Amino acid sequence: MVYKPYDPAIESPLLVNRKKWKLFANYTPIEGRPEEDTWIVKLNTTEQYVEIHDPELVWLLYYIRVVHPGATPEEAVNHELAEVEKDGGKFKNDDELIGYAMYLYTALAIAIAYGLLVVVE
Secondary structure (H helix, E strand, O other), X not given: OOOOOOOOHHHOHHHHXXXXXXXXXXXXXXXXXXXXXXXXXEEOOOOOEEEEOOHHHHHHHHXXXXXXXXXXXXXXXXXXXXXXXXXXXXXXXXXXXXXXHHHHHHHHHHXXXXXXXXXXX
């Protein structure tokens, strides 16, 4: 398990190893319908189809698959945080920044759990 929802977040393996683990894509994009916030991908290992309804997760997956294969979780999250600030301005405060970062780490954990991403330790 890469993320322990009932333990303190900082103790979750994904966060503890955010600078060490490398992430690689394990899917092939099939169809994108951004106007509906829907993207369909096929897992390379099982050939299952997965429907994604989270634009932030799609951007994280794109970054890891196309821009920086082998990115660490920290690199992927920092990249997305920088893009959000570039497009929408600075976060209002540290709580907002930390909350969004935790959301992104949770999205990565879900992608790993569903097999969209492979972790190399």
